[in-house]
Amino acid sequence: xREDKVGPLPKIIAVLVFVFLMAPLVVIILASFSPTSLVxxxxxxxSLEWYRNIxxxxxxxLSGFVNxxxxxxxATAADILLGVTASLSVSRYQxxxxxxxxxxxTSPMYVPSITxxxxxxxxxxxxxxxxxxxxxxxGHVVIVLPYIVRNTLAVLASFNxxxxxxxxxxxxxxxxxFFKVTLPxxxxxxxxxxxxxxxxxxxxxVLSSLLSSPKFITLPxxxxxxxxxxxxxxxxxxxxxxxLFSLTAIVLLERFVGLDMFVK
Amino acid sequence: MxxxxxxxxxxxxxxxxxxxxIDLTVRDGEIVALLGESGCGxxxxxxxxxxxxxxxxxxxxxxxREMNQVPPYRRNVGIFFQNYALFPHLSTYDNVAFGLKxxxxxxxxxxxxxxxxxxLVKLTGMEKRFPRELSGGQQQxxxxxxxxVTEPSVLLLDEPLSNLDAKLRAEMQVEIKRIQRGLGIxxxxxxxDQEEAVSLADRVVVMQKGKILQAGEPKAVFDHPVNPFVADxxxxxxxxxxxxxxxxxxxxxxxxDGGALYADAANCPGLRAGMPVQAAIRPENxxxxxxxxxxxxxxxxxxxxxxxNVTRLSLTGLxxxxxxxxxxxxxxxxxxxxxxxxxxxxxxxYPADKx
Numbered sequence: 001x002r003e004d005k006v007g008p009l010p011k012i013i014a015v016l017v018f019v020f021l022m023a024p025l026v027v028i029i030l031a032s033f034s035p036t037s038l039v040x041x042x043x044x045x046x047s048l049e050w051y052r053n054i055x056x057x058x059x060x061x062l063s064g065f066v067n068x069x070x071x072x073x074x075a076t077a078a079d080i081l082l083g084v085t086a087s088l089s090v091s092r093y094q095x096x097x098x099x100x101x102x103x104x105x106t107s108p109m110y111v112p113s114i115t116x117x118x119x120x121x122x123x124x125x126x127x128x129x130x131x132x133x134x135x136x137x138x139g140h141v142v143i144v145l146p147y148i149v150r151n152t153l154a155v156l157a158s159f160n161x162x163x164x165x166x167x168x169x170x171x172x173x174x175x176x177x178f179f180k181v182t183l184p185x186x187x188x189x190x191x192x193x194x195x196x197x198x199x200x201x202x203x204x205x206v207l208s209s210l211l212s213s214p215k216f217i218t219l220p221x222x223x224x225x226x227x228x229x230x231x232x233x234x235x236x237x238x239x240x241x242x243x244l245f246s247l248t249a250i251v252l253l254e255r256f257v258g259l260d261m262f263v264k
Numbered sequence: 265m266x267x268x269x270x271x272x273x274x275x276x277x278x279x280x281x282x283x284x285x286i287d288l289t290v291r292d293g294e295i296v297a298l299l300g301e302s303g304c305g306x307x308x309x310x311x312x313x314x315x316x317x318x319x320x321x322x323x324x325x326x327x328x329r330e331m332n333q334v335p336p337y338r339r340n341v342g343i344f345f346q347n348y349a350l351f352p353h354l355s356t357y358d359n360v361a362f363g364l365k366x367x368x369x370x371x372x373x374x375x376x377x378x379x380x381x382x383x384l385v386k387l388t389g390m391e392k393r394f395p396r397e398l399s400g401g402q403q404q405x406x407x408x409x410x411x412x413v414t415e416p417s418v419l420l421l422d423e424p425l426s427n428l429d430a431k432l433r434a435e436m437q438v439e440i441k442r443i444q445r446g447l448g449i450x451x452x453x454x455x456x457d458q459e460e461a462v463s464l465a466d467r468v469v470v471m472q473k474g475k476i477l478q479a480g481e482p483k484a485v486f487d488h489p490v491n492p493f494v495a496d497x498x499x500x501x502x503x504x505x506x507x508x509x510x511x512x513x514x515x516x517x518x519x520x521d522g523g524a525l526y527a528d529a530a531n532c533p534g535l536r537a538g539m540p541v542q543a544a545i546r547p548e549n550x551x552x553x554x555x556x557x558x559x560x561x562x563x564x565x566x567x568x569x570x571x572x573n574v575t576r577l578s579l580t581g582l583x584x585x586x587x588x589x590x591x592x593x594x595x596x597x598x599x600x601x602x603x604x605x606x607x608x609x610x611x612x613x614y615p616a617d618k619x
Contacts, residue, residue: 166349170363
């Protein structure tokens, strides 16, 4: 670290950016403990009433949370399977159209999700009555795939393929080669991608709002619906819990894989 | 304990023939070196023996059993990779134990065999280290231990000494031979280094453009290369063009530009008077003599390069081209005109058109 080389101006900018990023979070967390029904700052007193309200309110936040977790977990699991195999095939073999295939796997990242949601809605309504759970899940499987593919490709770029020959030479069949050599070595990238996918799916609102039905609503949509009617600190309370949730996920990631994988 | 047989083995990539109809039999317990420049097909041959590359024609057989349809993981071939290919996520112990664990051997037997093998390659005490915590020489010995511990019927070594410094090379040369002899494993070494080949192998096979040019005992290949290419590869760096002046029962006289050379008739069969030829000799076999004799030649000392164990002298004014001499006892006193002798038993002569 060459701390002495950093002038006062960059320091001031860094602090301002940090404040800009953190201040809203601090306001929300403090507001969530406010006893008043309007969000005021600084809060007058302390209360856990809004946290109680999350579980008690007719907005059904809890069922939304469970639905979101379900979708995020299943979509991520499916994409680990799809994304890792797709990444392996384009990394291991050189063939015509390889780059086009990589672009295709990652294209959901570049297509505006509102466009994609609209197209998906058309397709689903043409197909007839498909439960909202499946509509949202399928949509998420598509839009979340790039995160796993990109992270897996990044670790595979430096993978030494001779290791697979070495394992085969020692008597490992292709399945054993994958589980005993390839997967353990690329695991950090896969986990990082999976976590990004999970958080993205959990947080996703554009696609879910178009594809949800009264029977199946995810948490972000519950929050948006609630916001249309009231603006009390229940939202601050639920936001605080979500911040805590994301933070825990990132700390776990840092613990097991290292955050540098996350930035790549 | 196995006999390895390659028959008409061929591999083409598109229009390029990497390995061209090779026949080779490696006897039980023998070490054979495949020697050649990069791209000569030696590595492709190795990969076909291991099963990583499928031949377009011909067969690989171990103990008479054809292996073409057998996948690599059922071939029982031990492979040492040039870049070692140690599993970075596994410790030394687990790297070596990898193949034994796949065989589902009892834990106790695995432990015993891994430890015996680590002792053999002198790595006892390194069990818990990861590859990145080992030196290059240690990594190489782990790779060797891993290839040997499963008691393969055939051992394949890809450039086993190329990444080592001079001192370690000499040590490992002795080690590999000791271990291979002790276990009696049929072994193939792939290398581009003639010194590595002749020092390790019982038999050297020189390859070029997918074909075998010469196969024989190291000394035979080293001293009597069958053609100018092999000669060049084996370190005959002086090629002197000339014409056969006369052939006798014992010796052949070659008239070169600016002098005559004599070679043992045994080293140049099939020559007739008037034939254009190339006479080849190693730089270390040309002798500097203090007093000229009828057989010696006069040349001008142009350049002296000290190379450690030898001194490289560059001579001009002989045969219309530079001639290089490696002298072991050069004391630096010579300059100007020198006399050199071309020992007739060290000259090999090839018809000129066959290069």
